[in-house]
Structure formats: C-alpha cells, structure tokens
C-alpha cells in the first residue's frame with residue numbers, strides 16, 4: 001500500500017486489506033492546532049514518512065531523536081515537534097503541554113492517533129513500568145526505594161534507578177581520587 005497522498009488513504013482503508021489509515025485524515029485541517037498552519041502539503045509530507053504496519057501502527061520512517069521518537073524536521077512546524085505529538089494535535093485535538101502521549105501499542109515510532117492517549121506523566125510512567133517490567137536496564141528492582149521520577153517541564157519526565165546512580169557516583173569519585 002502506498003501513501004502517496006493523504007487524501008486517498010481513508011478510501012484505501014475503507015476498502016480493507018491489511019493495515020489502514022483511519023478516516024480521521026480528511027478532517028485533520030479543521031482540528032488543527034491554531035499554533036500550526038497545516039496546509040495539505042504538510043499532511044502529504046507527514047504521510048510520506050509514515051509506513052503502516054501489520055499491527056495497524058503508523059510507523060515513522062523520518063528522523064528519530066535520541067529517545068527513540070520520531071521528530072518532524074523544520075518545515076512541518078517550528079520548532080521541531082515529536083511526530084506522535086504532532087499527529088495527536090492534528091487528528092485528536094490540542095495537547096496540554098503538561099500531558100504526555102502514551103503509546104497504547106507500545107511502539108514508540110507509531111504516530112497512529114488511535115494508538116495515542118494523552119495522560120499525565122505519572123500515569124505514563126506507571127504504564128511504562130508495567131509494560132517493561134519493574135526493573136532498570138541493569139536489572140535492579142525499581143520500587144519506592146530505588147525509583148526516582150521527576151518532571152523536567154514541558155510534559156517530560158526523567159527517571160533513574162538509585163542503585164545505578166549511586167554506582168556511577170562511586171565510579172566518578174574513584175576516578176577523581
């Protein structure tokens with residue numbers, strides 16, 4: 001299936017046959033965030049970087065940031081946006097800056113608005129812990145005594161494992177001695 005035009009994807013979806021883009025596309029310009037001017041050309045460019053997957057995800061094939069999320073290059077909007085947040089604003093509605101997008105499909109690259117839910121950072125973190133298991137990348141159990149989460153503003157949160165943090169501090173200290 002090709003995505004040559006965002007204006008024909010909905011009709012392709014109605015015809016069935018594998019992954020489809022939802023019928024929200026034709027309504028997008030009316031729901032657009034007033035901060036963004038979104039001509040059809042922007043939608044076209046956006047969908048030129050989207051590949052549908054068997055799980056109905058819209059996988060971003062454009063630029064990916066260090067956190068593993070798709071980003072829109074300048075020209076879509078300025079400054080650059082995370083692709084899934086942009087998709088949410090276009091196809092669902094204005095997104096509160098304090099809210100995060102939870103990928104219900106657990107596919108970070110997915111920009112399918114049907115797979116995106118706006119949630120508070122706390123809820124998002126709790127769901128991520130459930131999805132990934134309550135362990136840090138080094139296998140330490142994350143619980144109230146080892147998991148630290150804080151908001152860095154703009155709807156972003158950071159978390160770290162206290163055990164790992166202590167170990168890295170000890171390494172820094174050992175080097176400086």
Ligand SMILES: [Zn+2]
Nearest residue numbers: 057105110115
């Ligand atoms: Zn998805």
Ligand SMILES: [Zn+2]
Nearest residue numbers: 136140161164
């Ligand atoms: Zn750890």
